[in-house]
Amino acid sequence: xNEVEQSPQNLTAQEGEFITINCSYSxxxxxxxxxxxxxxxxxxxxxxxxxxxxxxxxxxxxxNIQEKHSSLHITASHPRDSxxxxxxxRPLGETSGSRLTFGEGTQLTVNP
Amino acid sequence: xxxxxxxxxxxxxxxxxxxxxxxxxxMNHNYMYWYRQDPGxxxxxxxxxxxxxxxxxxxxxNGYNVSRSTTExxxxxxxxxxxxxxxxxxCATRTGNYGYTFGSGTRLTVx
Numbered sequence: 219x220n221e222v223e224q225s226p227q228n229l230t231a232q233e234g235e236f237i238t239i240n241c242s243y244s245x246x247x248x249x250x251x252x253x254x255x256x257x258x259x260x261x262x263x264x265x266x267x268x269x270x271x272x273x274x275x276x277x278x279x280x281x282n283i284q285e286k287h288s289s290l291h292i293t294a295s296h297p298r299d300s301x302x303x304x305x306x307x308r309p310l311g312e313t314s315g316s317r318l319t320f321g322e323g324t325q326l327t328v329n330p
Numbered sequence: 331x332x333x334x335x336x337x338x339x340x341x342x343x344x345x346x347x348x349x350x351x352x353x354x355x356x357m358n359h360n361y362m363y364w365y366r367q368d369p370g371x372x373x374x375x376x377x378x379x380x381x382x383x384x385x386x387x388x389x390x391x392n393g394y395n396v397s398r399s400t401t402e403x404x405x406x407x408x409x410x411x412x413x414x415x416x417x418x419x420x421c422a423t424r425t426g427n428y429g430y431t432f433g434s435g436t437r438l439t440v441x
Contacts (some may be wrong), residue, residue, distance in 0.1 A: 222372065251430065261420060261432035304372070317363070317388065318430070320372035 221245050223256070224305050224321040232327050236251065237292040238323045241305030251318065252279050253304040254288050264290075295328045302326070332356055336421050336433035343411040343440045351406040351436050353421030359431075361424035362404040364396065366417040369436075373420065376410075378402055413439045 225240045241250070252264040265272050265279040267288065272279050276295075281288040292299055305321040337352045355362065360381040367372040375388030379398040393415060395407040408415060421433040 220372070229425045233347060253430075253432075259437070261422075261435075263430050263432075266429055306373075317375055317378060318373075319372075322370060322372045 220321070221309075221319050222305055222307055222321040224303075224324050226324060227322070228325045229320050229327070230327070231295050233296060233328055233330050235295050235328075237295050237299075237302050237326065237328075239290045239305075239326070241288045241321055242286060242304075243288075243301070243307050243319075245261060245307070245319075246310035247283075247286075247307040248310050249308045250281055251306045251308075252305060255302040255323065257301070259285075264303075292326075297328045297330050300327050334421055334423055334433040336419075336436050338436060339434065340437050341439070343438065344413060345413065345440060348407070348409045349411070349438075350410070351419055351421075351438075353404045353406065353433060354402050354420075355404075355423050355431075356402065357423060357425070357431065358401060359423035359425060360401065361423070362398070363387050363420065363422045364394075364404070365420045366390065366407045367420060368417050376406065376419075392419050400428075408438075413440050416440045 222243045234279040239309045247270045251266050253261050254264050255261045267281040276293045302323040302325050306318040334355045359399050363378045364376040367373050374390045376394050377396040379385045382401050385398050416439050419436045423431050
């Protein structure tokens with residue numbers, strides 16, 4: 219079992235829909251990251267969370283440390299949101315290299 | 331400010347050939363990483379460096395080597411390329427507040 223599990227693996231939505239992508243992890247963490255990978259392949263950091271909630275534009279990320287769970291929400295989705303969304307965690311005690319453990323990603327397709 | 335620059339973007343290698351994937355950053359970050367991304371899998375750490383002159387193995391280091399002679403450069407060397415090394419390779423740096431910046435990736439095919 220992977221330390222970081224994302225659901226769903228694939229998600230298709232219509233433009234304007236509210237979207238939720240989930241991330242569960244099995245280890246204690248010091249931070250959780252949400253990343254976006256566009257069809258061209260580049261990876262962009264969206265959020266880093268250690269508690270609570272963060273918002274940037276139409277994107278909202280939440281984390282519940284006790285339940286070892288995070289969600290990424292996209293409001294009023296748009297075709298340009300189509301991408302792979304990746305959850306990654308920095309395990310507690312990972313200090314020497316600040317290495318991340320990654321989920322497999324969620325492929326989001328937003329149709330016009 | 332270019333961030334993290336990876337070259338080449340694409341490469342086809344024959345089995346047994348060797349090559350170096352280049353990674354350069356202009357942000358003066360100490361921490362740098364090489365990851366590989368296989369279809370349907372999460373990124374896996376190959377090697378990382380916490381500063382010039384210091385490197386260490388990640389989860390999947392076999393078949394690869396790195397060096398870090400300067401803060402800016404962190405090349406990844408493939409010796410005796412094998413089909414199992416067909417993948418997309420990403421270089422990344424860690425910022426002071428624990429954010430990460432990724433390069434645009436190198437798509438490598440070994441035939």
